[in-house]
Amino acid sequence: MEGVDYLRDERKKSEFDVEAMKVAWAGSREAFQVSDRMAKLVANDPVFEKFSKPTLGRKEMFKNTLRKAAYAWKLINDLHLTEEEAKWLRHYIDEPNYTDLQWEMFVPALEGQGSEEQKRKWLPLAQTMQIIGTYAQTELAHGSNVQGLETTATFDHETDQFVIHSPTLTSSKWWPGGMAKVATHAIVYARLIIDGHFYGVHGFIVQLRSLEDHSTLPGITVGDIGMKFGHGAYNTMDNGVLRFDRVRIPRNQMLMRVSQVTKEGKYVQSDVPRQLAYGTMVSVRQTIVSDASKALSRAVCIATRYSAIRRQFGSHDGGPETQVIDYKTQQSRLFPLLASAFAFRFVSEWLKSLQTDVKQRLEAKDFSTLPEAHACTAGLKSLTTAATADGIEECRKLCGGHGYLISSGLPELYAYYVPACTYEGENVVMMLQVARFLVKTVSEMSYKQPVGTADYLGRMAPLMHNNCDVQTAEDWLNPSAIVKAFETRAVRMIVDCSQRIAKFENQEEGFAELSTDLVEASLAHCQLIVVSTFIQRLKQEIPGKGVKQSLEVLCYVYALYLLHKHQGDFLATGYLTSKQASLANDQLKTLYSKVRPNAIALVDSFNHTDHYLSSVLGRYDGNVYPKLYEAARKDPLNDSDIADGINQYVQPILKQKLHLAKL
Numbered sequence: 001m002e003g004v005d006y007l008r009d010e011r012k013k014s015e016f017d018v019e020a021m022k023v024a025w026a027g028s029r030e031a032f033q034v035s036d037r038m039a040k041l042v043a044n045d046p047v048f049e050k051f052s053k054p055t056l057g058r059k060e061m062f063k064n065t066l067r068k069a070a071y072a073w074k075l076i077n078d079l080h081l082t083e084e085e086a087k088w089l090r091h092y093i094d095e096p097n098y099t100d101l102q103w104e105m106f107v108p109a110l111e112g113q114g115s116e117e118q119k120r121k122w123l124p125l126a127q128t129m130q131i132i133g134t135y136a137q138t139e140l141a142h143g144s145n146v147q148g149l150e151t152t153a154t155f156d157h158e159t160d161q162f163v164i165h166s167p168t169l170t171s172s173k174w175w176p177g178g179m180a181k182v183a184t185h186a187i188v189y190a191r192l193i194i195d196g197h198f199y200g201v202h203g204f205i206v207q208l209r210s211l212e213d214h215s216t217l218p219g220i221t222v223g224d225i226g227m228k229f230g231h232g233a234y235n236t237m238d239n240g241v242l243r244f245d246r247v248r249i250p251r252n253q254m255l256m257r258v259s260q261v262t263k264e265g266k267y268v269q270s271d272v273p274r275q276l277a278y279g280t281m282v283s284v285r286q287t288i289v290s291d292a293s294k295a296l297s298r299a300v301c302i303a304t305r306y307s308a309i310r311r312q313f314g315s316h317d318g319g320p321e322t323q324v325i326d327y328k329t330q331q332s333r334l335f336p337l338l339a340s341a342f343a344f345r346f347v348s349e350w351l352k353s354l355q356t357d358v359k360q361r362l363e364a365k366d367f368s369t370l371p372e373a374h375a376c377t378a379g380l381k382s383l384t385t386a387a388t389a390d391g392i393e394e395c396r397k398l399c400g401g402h403g404y405l406i407s408s409g410l411p412e413l414y415a416y417y418v419p420a421c422t423y424e425g426e427n428v429v430m431m432l433q434v435a436r437f438l439v440k441t442v443s444e445m446s447y448k449q450p451v452g453t454a455d456y457l458g459r460m461a462p463l464m465h466n467n468c469d470v471q472t473a474e475d476w477l478n479p480s481a482i483v484k485a486f487e488t489r490a491v492r493m494i495v496d497c498s499q500r501i502a503k504f505e506n507q508e509e510g511f512a513e514l515s516t517d518l519v520e521a522s523l524a525h526c527q528l529i530v531v532s533t534f535i536q537r538l539k540q541e542i543p544g545k546g547v548k549q550s551l552e553v554l555c556y557v558y559a560l561y562l563l564h565k566h567q568g569d570f571l572a573t574g575y576l577t578s579k580q581a582s583l584a585n586d587q588l589k590t591l592y593s594k595v596r597p598n599a600i601a602l603v604d605s606f607n608h609t610d611h612y613l614s615s616v617l618g619r620y621d622g623n624v625y626p627k628l629y630e631a632a633r634k635d636p637l638n639d640s641d642i643a644d645g646i647n648q649y650v651q652p653i654l655k656q657k658l659h660l661a662k663l
Ligand SMILES: CC/C=C\C/C=C\C/C=C\C/C=C\C/C=C\C/C=C\C=C\C(=O)SCCNC(=O)CCNC(=O)[C@H](O)C(C)(C)COP(=O)(O)OP(=O)(O)OC[C@H]1O[C@@H](n2cnc3c(N)ncnc32)[C@H](O)[C@@H]1OP(=O)(O)O
Pocket: 090, 091, 093, 094, 095, 096, 097, 100, 104, 135, 137, 138, 143, 144, 145, 146, 147, 177, 275, 276, 278, 279, 281, 282, 284, 287, 288, 291, 370, 371, 374, 416, 422, 423, 424, 425, 426, 429, 433, 436, 437, 440
């Protein structure tokens, strides 16, 4: 039997309707259709071929990406694609490039932070790509601490302009995507100075390059920051360095939704919180959570298919060896990641609806849910990206030696994905933001009832004193037992930190001293959100034979895997006995055996094309070994029998007639 037959047999074992599961994964039939159509459009167009990328040099790779982006833009216009379709098209092209910044950051920054007048002027230019923009916030010496940025924007009364300046080397903008070679404009974050007074960091629209010949404008020095981790991955993107030498822009190019500077040089803070200036980061963090489920599902799909094809040991009487997916150790590493992909998918959907709700409230000048939205996006961004980056690497290991080959698709995926733990808010810094929110919520509880994702803190009294009543492994198959365990763990960890901080005379000092515990407490809170969201999703109607049942199994796998992994927390907070923790682990093993027959069908439900996976190991048809061989044959080193350099550097060594004694 060949891999092709193995996967065919695996698909026959499925206990649920795969087509219906595809819809559940996508969110709706319409969402599935749009994503499916765009995936096929990209997969079937030779312009979007990816297999030659690993052999290209930086310049060729960059140019090739520009070519694809230009062609994609043509398709978007020729085919009159909707915004949603265009988003999926870019996603499936699967090469970071300047358009990510244009659509994910530049346009949202204009939308979220521009005044109505500014939006009327700049949005049509950006939306039709007459200008190409980037988001220039981070500096050489300042990233996480936005208030610490050094670039200055000084108001000049006489000319009614701002003077944008990089006073030091360390104030150079450093990292913005698309900035080195492509962007014509940037939203530059700089400290506002009026008459010698500082008014905090604000965004300014600054033109970097001529719209005539693309040359850099006077006063602007811009370039690429150099190669990044991994070969292909992020090196298709021209992350840039940018310095300003007293560049002048009109006053009306400061983004003026949150605060304004008048012609007279008066700083006017409108009635919206200053944190709205961070709104672009909040909305991108939500996108990043959604991206995490895509990246993790991609790695899991590859590792699961390959695990069903790969066989090692266990052959009896000359029969086939055991499929590695049947080893309990393989299952215990792989299936929690499969479950996590679904968990992240559902929590990202929920986060999107939370964002929509916050946006509507902001329009109505209701800012009450902003802190919670910030904590949720920051915390879930941190949780999902960390788990996804680790998960991709685990999937590489699950594929043994072949996982290390570029043709497995996993090394490049990891290299592309891992900076997600850093960009848009470094993960630990983000968890500390969650901790601030939680500690504040606890401190305000005497006069303010916690709501939303923090509402369980309002049930502190019972949660602080309850004990778990699970007696058998089956008792863990109960959503309320699970939610209660996660709520209790989170509440106790948060309260413990809060009480210890309260003992410090200086609360900030206490916060800093306890920061490692606070990060763990924040993680517990975020895991509770993911687990509860999964459970809530299962309360909705989910059509299709066996679909809901399969998702229920995955939901329990996700929750009990976390419980097992963090059992130290659950035991230390005194909610569980070691016997109950061990029962959870027993149940987890039983659940793995329920996932096993459905594993291939579950990864098929992601509906990933072979083009998107770009993995010989993860091929839909399972024809792994012949295609691995074929991919290896195509390596440039195999172009000739005698490689360049052999005659020059190896032959002379082979031909020298040295005697051992002379060595
Ligand atoms: C192969 C694949 C191919 C293609 C990929 C295709 C598509 C990609 C798809 C999806 C991904 C999309 C995009 C990403 C893609 C690529 C990456 C590209 C770009 C990356 C860009 C960047 O990284 S931009 C730079 C990001 N920088 C940061 O995130 C900086 C982080 N720092 C901060 O946010 C802040 O400095 C801070 C929050 C840490 C602290 O701020 P500060 O002002 O000092 O605040 P505090 O004094 O601590 O707090 C004051 C109060 O304000 C509250 N607060 C803080 N932030 C917010 C907020 N955002 N909203 C609301 N409230 C906020 C804070 O809690 C405090 O509240 P109190 O009540 O305690 O007072």
